[in-house]
Amino acid sequence: MNSKYLICVLGPTAIGKTSLSIKLAQAYQTHIISADSRQFFREMYIGTAAPEPVELKAAPHHFIHHKSIEEAYSVGDFQREALEKIDQLFKDHSILILAGGSGLYVKSILEGLDDFPDVDPSIRQDLNNIHAQQGLLPLQEKLRGLDPATYSRIDIENPHRVIRALEICIGTGKPYSSYLQKGRLSRNFSVIKIGLTAPREEIYSRINKRVDLMTKAGLAEEAKRLLPYKHLNALNTVGYKEMFAYLEGEYTLEQAVEEIKKNTRRFAKRQLTWFRKEEDIHWFPHNSPLEDILKFINNRISGQGQEGV
Numbered sequence: 001m002n003s004k005y006l007i008c009v010l011g012p013t014a015i016g017k018t019s020l021s022i023k024l025a026q027a028y029q030t031h032i033i034s035a036d037s038r039q040f041f042r043e044m045y046i047g048t049a050a051p052e053p054v055e056l057k058a059a060p061h062h063f064i065h066h067k068s069i070e071e072a073y074s075v076g077d078f079q080r081e082a083l084e085k086i087d088q089l090f091k092d093h094s095i096l097i098l099a100g101g102s103g104l105y106v107k108s109i110l111e112g113l114d115d116f117p118d119v120d121p122s123i124r125q126d127l128n129n130i131h132a133q134q135g136l137l138p139l140q141e142k143l144r145g146l147d148p149a150t151y152s153r154i155d156i157e158n159p160h161r162v163i164r165a166l167e168i169c170i171g172t173g174k175p176y177s178s179y180l181q182k183g184r185l186s187r188n189f190s191v192i193k194i195g196l197t198a199p200r201e202e203i204y205s206r207i208n209k210r211v212d213l214m215t216k217a218g219l220a221e222e223a224k225r226l227l228p229y230k231h232l233n234a235l236n237t238v239g240y241k242e243m244f245a246y247l248e249g250e251y252t253l254e255q256a257v258e259e260i261k262k263n264t265r266r267f268a269k270r271q272l273t274w275f276r277k278e279e280d281i282h283w284f285p286h287n288s289p290l291e292d293i294l295k296f297i298n299n300r301i302s303g304q305g306q307e308g309v
Helices: 017-030 051-056 075-089 103-110 122-135 139-145 146-151 160-173 201-219 219-229 242-249 253-276 292-300
Strands: 005-010 032-034 095-099 190-197 282-284
Touching: 005 017, 005 103, 017 032, 017 051, 017 095, 017 190, 032 075, 032 146, 032 219, 075 103, 103 253, 122 160, 139 146, 139 160, 146 219, 190 292, 201 219, 201 292, 219 242, 242 253, 282 292
Parallel strands: 005 095, 005 190, 032 095, 190 282
Antiparallel strands: none
């Protein structure tokens, strides 16, 4: 049994992962590793709901605003850097907190990345051309036909993810999903997964309120500063895409805000679909007393707890 524990705080956007992570880090006097792929970039603050300065001071955080949107940063880069940081921190701490809603980034830390073969680069270029000329819909439909399992699991509103899956399907003649790791890599730490959830209507209400707060905080102004960089992959994400459309006259501000709410709700639904497939997450209502969650974690560490369901 490993004597080091990585406590993962998981769940959909706006559910309260940041708040719980800080409380757990304070309780165990430890550090937080962020696995939120949108919060890596220092130029993206309002639209990613990054932790406030007071929250960052409340507990040590890592992988928040440590990169620029102009830097290439892949899930493989994150996996390598995060595992190095985790190994370093475990020298002085027996418990660390991993927090985030980016399922693939969490998976890279806990299980490792899947091994995909190289494919002809011209395939990606062809798919990029289709996207530029016809939009995302034909690529989504093609992926649904070639690999329905992947279509139902990934963020199909993210062109990068859709094109990546399609290039593997086309370049290898096999579904992208067939290359996903069936086994798990061993890690030198034990994992305890805590999931936060709520009735779907409450999750959606929390999302709507968050988007309203982002709008009041100046999301449109932030998007205006970032408009010259809208072609970068980091900005091809909910909150910024819709505001770019507003700034270019495609939407009114009110329409852009409603689109952000709608697309964020869809994103939360996909997050829940991803995490619900993991049988070892122990789910708590988002407003559970901290004492209940600490008791569960301590019981697991002491060997008295049961596997989460």
